[in-house]
Amino acid sequence: MMRTLLPLCLLLSSPCLGPPFAVQGQSIPSPYRHIERGQEAGLFVGTFSAATGQFDLGPKSGLLIGGRYAVELGGPVFLEGMASLLPTTRDIIDPRRVEGDRSIGEADVSLVAIDVRFGFSLTGRRTWNGLSPYIFAGGGLAFDGASRADLEEALLPEDRFEFGTSFTTGFGGGVRYAISQALILRSDLGLNLWKLSTPTGFDDPTKNLGAVPEDAWVGGWGFTLGASWRF
Numbered sequence: 162m163m164r165t166l167l168p169l170c171l172l173l174s175s176p177c178l179g180p181p182f183a184v185q186g187q188s189i190p191s192p193y194r195h196i197e198r199g200q201e202a203g204l205f206v207g208t209f210s211a212a213t214g215q216f217d218l219g220p221k222s223g224l225l226i227g228g229r230y231a232v233e234l235g236g237p238v239f240l241e242g243m244a245s246l247l248p249t250t251r252d253i254i255d256p257r258r259v260e261g262d263r264s265i266g267e268a269d270v271s272l273v274a275i276d277v278r279f280g281f282s283l284t285g286r287r288t289w290n291g292l293s294p295y296i297f298a299g300g301g302l303a304f305d306g307a308s309r310a311d312l313e314e315a316l317l318p319e320d321r322f323e324f325g326t327s328f329t330t331g332f333g334g335g336v337r338y339a340i341s342q343a344l345i346l347r348s349d350l351g352l353n354l355w356k357l358s359t360p361t362g363f364d365d366p367t368k369n370l371g372a373v374p375e376d377a378w379v380g381g382w383g384f385t386l387g388a389s390w391r392f
Contacts, residue, residue: 192289192290193284193287193288193289194287194288194291194339195286195287196233196286196287196288196293196339196342196391197342198342198343198391198392199232199233199391200230200231200232200233200391200392201229201230201231201232201241201345201389201390201391201392202228202229202230202231202389202390202392203228203229203345203347203387203388203389203390204226204227204228204229204387204388204389205225205226205227205228205229205245205347205385205386205387205388206224206225206226206385206386206387207224207225207226207383207384207385207386207387208222208223208224208225208383208384209222209223209224209225209247209249209353209381209382209383210222210381210382210383211223211247211249211379211380211381212379212380212381213251213252213379214357214377214379215359215374215377216254216256216263216359216363216370217252217254217263217264218251218252218254218322218357218359218360219251219324219357219379220247220249220250220251220270220272220305220324221249221250221251221252221270222249222381223247223248223249223250224247224248224249225245225246225247225383225385226245226246227243227244227245227246227274227385228243228244229241229242229243229244229387229389230242231280231389233286235286236285236286237281237282237283237284237285237286238279238280238281238282239279239280239282239295240277240278240279240280241277241278241280241297242275242276242277243274243275243276243277243278243301244273244274244275244276245273245274245276246271246272246273246274247270247271247272247274248269248270248271248272249270249272250267250268250269250270251267251268251270251322252264252266252267252268253265253266253267253268253310253312253313253316253322254320254322255315255316255320256320256360256362256363256365256368256370257317257320257368265312265315266310266312267310268307268309268310268312268313269307269308269310270305270307270324271305271306271307272303272304272305272306272324273303273304273305273306274301274302274303274329274353275301275302275303276299276300276301276329276331276353277299277300277301278297278298278299278300278331279297279298279299280295280296280297281295281296281297282294282295282337283295283296288337288338288339291338291339291340292336292337292338292339293336293337293338293339294334294335294336294337295334295335295336295337296332296333296334297332297333297334297335297349297351298331298332299330299331299332300328300329300330300331301328301329302326302327302328302329303324303326303327303329303355304324304325304326304327305324305325309321317362318362319360319361319362319365320360320362320363321360322360323358323360324357325358327355327356327357328355328356329353329354329355329380330353330354330355331351331352331353331354331380332351332352333349333350333351333352334349334350334351335347335348335349335350335351336348336349342391343390343391343392344388344389344390344391345388345389345390345391346386346387346388346389347385347386347387347388347389348384348385348386348387349384349385350382350383350384351382351383352380352381352382352383353380353381353382353383354378354379354380355378355379355380356376356377356378356379357376357377357379358375358376359373359374359375359376359377
């Protein structure tokens with residue numbers, strides 16, 4: 162009996178042959194994918210819904226276009242720089258006229274904004290089913306690249322509005338969708354604010370404008386769609 166069992170035990174315990182019945186392991190695919198590449202460059206287009214301020218001096222709503230460059234800083238944090246253009250118009254306001262009839266026309270606006278912002282990915286340095294939602298906050302500078310309208314020569318020098326160069330700040334959120342490791346689609350919604358300086362002539366008590374602030378924070382909501390290439 163022992164002569165029969167001994168060869169059988171040796172056969173079953175052999176590492177080469179293994180057990181007579183092999184157990185097949187199952188692989189469960191994960192919805193998470195690591196973001197391998199650390200830099201991103203892309204373009205975007207969208208709309209900007211702007212507030213024009215107490216006296217309707219500021220730029221109006223319009224189409225928003227621009228580009229971005231981003232770099233992963235580590236973990237869920239990334240840093241990006243953005244340059245955008247808002248080609249729109251603004252009202253030319255004559256404060257000597259009665260309320261409701263102060264606009265004497267429109268001037269072209271080419272509002273250029275350069276922003277730097279920090280983003281925080283809610284899924285870390287990964288995507289979930291291709292999606293990576295994030296929040297962001299930052300700031301920068303904005304200026305009007307358009308020339309003065311001829312119609313503004315009808316205003317007193319102290320009543321002419323100049324956008325100048327203004328500091329900006331903003332925050333919001335968005336979603337990145339990874340088509341592949343290289344191609345990313347993006348959408349975001351953010352609130353952007355800047356200061357409008359009131360012309361000094363508006364403070365003239367004979368114009369009956371009431372309390373006139375020296376400047377005020379205004380801005381609006383921007384919604385963009387874009388595509389980026391990661392490398």
